[in-house]
Amino acid sequence: MKPTNSTLAQYGTTIFEVMSRLAREHGAINLGQGFPEGNGPAPVVAAAAAALTDISNQYPPMLGLPELRQAVAAHDRRFYGLEVDWATQTMVTSGATEALAACLFALIEPGDEVVVIEPLYDSYLPIIRRAGGIPRSVRLNPPDWSLPEAELTAAFGPKTKLILYNTPMNPSAKVFTAAELALIARLVQQWDCYALCDEVYEHILFDGRQHIPLLSLPGMAERAIKIGSAGKTFSLTGWKVGYLTAAPALIDRIARAHQFLVFTTPPNLQAAVAAGLNQSDEYYTGLIDEMQAKRDRLAAGLERCGLGVLPAEGTYFLSIDVASTGFDGTDEAFCRYLTQEVGVAAIPVGAFYASAAAPGGYARFCFAKRDEVLDEAVARIAKRFGRA
Numbered sequence: 099m100k101p102t103n104s105t106l107a108q109y110g111t112t113i114f115e116v117m118s119r120l121a122r123e124h125g126a127i128n129l130g131q132g133f134p135e136g137n138g139p140a141p142v143v144a145a146a147a148a149a150l151t152d153i154s155n156q157y158p159p160m161l162g163l164p165e166l167r168q169a170v171a172a173h174d175r176r177f178y179g180l181e182v183d184w185a186t187q188t189m190v191t192s193g194a195t196e197a198l199a200a201c202l203f204a205l206i207e208p209g210d211e212v213v214v215i216e217p218l219y220d221s222y223l224p225i226i227r228r229a230g231g232i233p234r235s236v237r238l239n240p241p242d243w244s245l246p247e248a249e250l251t252a253a254f255g256p257k258t259k260l261i262l263y264n265t266p267m268n269p270s271a272k273v274f275t276a277a278e279l280a281l282i283a284r285l286v287q288q289w290d291c292y293a294l295c296d297e298v299y300e301h302i303l304f305d306g307r308q309h310i311p312l313l314s315l316p317g318m319a320e321r322a323i324k325i326g327s328a329g330k331t332f333s334l335t336g337w338k339v340g341y342l343t344a345a346p347a348l349i350d351r352i353a354r355a356h357q358f359l360v361f362t363t364p365p366n367l368q369a370a371v372a373a374g375l376n377q378s379d380e381y382y383t384g385l386i387d388e389m390q391a392k393r394d395r396l397a398a399g400l401e402r403c404g405l406g407v408l409p410a411e412g413t414y415f416l417s418i419d420v421a422s423t424g425f426d427g428t429d430e431a432f433c434r435y436l437t438q439e440v441g442v443a444a445i446p447v448g449a450f451y452a453s454a455a456a457p458g459g460y461a462r463f464c465f466a467k468r469d470e471v472l473d474e475a476v477a478r479i480a481k482r483f484g485r486a
Contacts, residue, residue: 105228112220113449117433121443127475130433130443132268132414134466138334139374139381146337146370158365160357161349162190162341166368169375170326170341177300178314186346189353190368192360193338194298194327198262199225201294201323201342204355206231210259215245217269217450219296222262231259235453240417240460241408243272247281254285260292261285266299266309266412269450269462273307273411283315286322292348293318298327298340301382303412304390313343320345323352328371331385333466337367389414389466396465399476403483414466417447420459423483429458436461440482442475 121128171184191197208230216237234253265274286293300309313322323344329335397407406422420432429446437443447460
């Protein structure tokens, strides 16, 4: 038999699926999977159900329903003061991952370099490489996850086509500072390239932090592409509805890739997300309050067990220092042990690094679960480590 695609063949099953299978096999509480429990906001779900009979179920416009694109533009104006023309500067995608793929396929030529920041979401590198791009990694290290200016500056050069980054950041739960974003903007302009901004957790920031889209910084209007996700904002990850905002010329190019990937997204879900984006401020503040309370609940429980918990500034995730448990082994070995012997599944942070000598010894937990689930996970960990 002739070989299959060599780029994708090098990637095995993702660590998320590996740990989830292990959790099912051992009846473990799965704090590795990065999605909330529950069925999402009732008004948004009801809007989707009603739209099945109230609007057409045939192909919607390729760029998305006008009402959702208008809602995306209004959202960007409402929260960030961005003046966006919905008809030329917005597009709907089948999830944020499809948005990433459409952007990367549209913008990268073979041999172009793409700056990425590790730890990173596992879909980034396969898409970049399949598009012919060459990743240039800049590493952030725990526990502070600060962006190293010298290393980032050195990663840019004449072959740089774009930088891809995520804030708030999975898995580190880091929120990029205004100074760090200004550095990125300066380098993007200096090297005449683009910024692909994965901002799916834009409404899940804690302790009073504010999200800053790179698109809002001076000089970025023509260069930055902002990706958002209904899955994260409305805790409806199974819907796979994403949206992006960018300059008209970029939307035009990205749409040409999008049309050959999925073409469009279910119309009833689009209509419901439009209703969701137009919800009052109480919804968005309530989301932050709920997730921050869950973060604090899990962090306090793990700390009572004697575990070293790293700061979590945003997202659904927090990490622990494996060394604080007394476990003698790698972060992957710890997560397997925790799943098989303790009954709680987590994800090794080392799996989010592609470069050599990734920092080991950290495990990521998802706290977007019911309180009783978090409490039971802590009880199982406490029973094993005997510190609570």
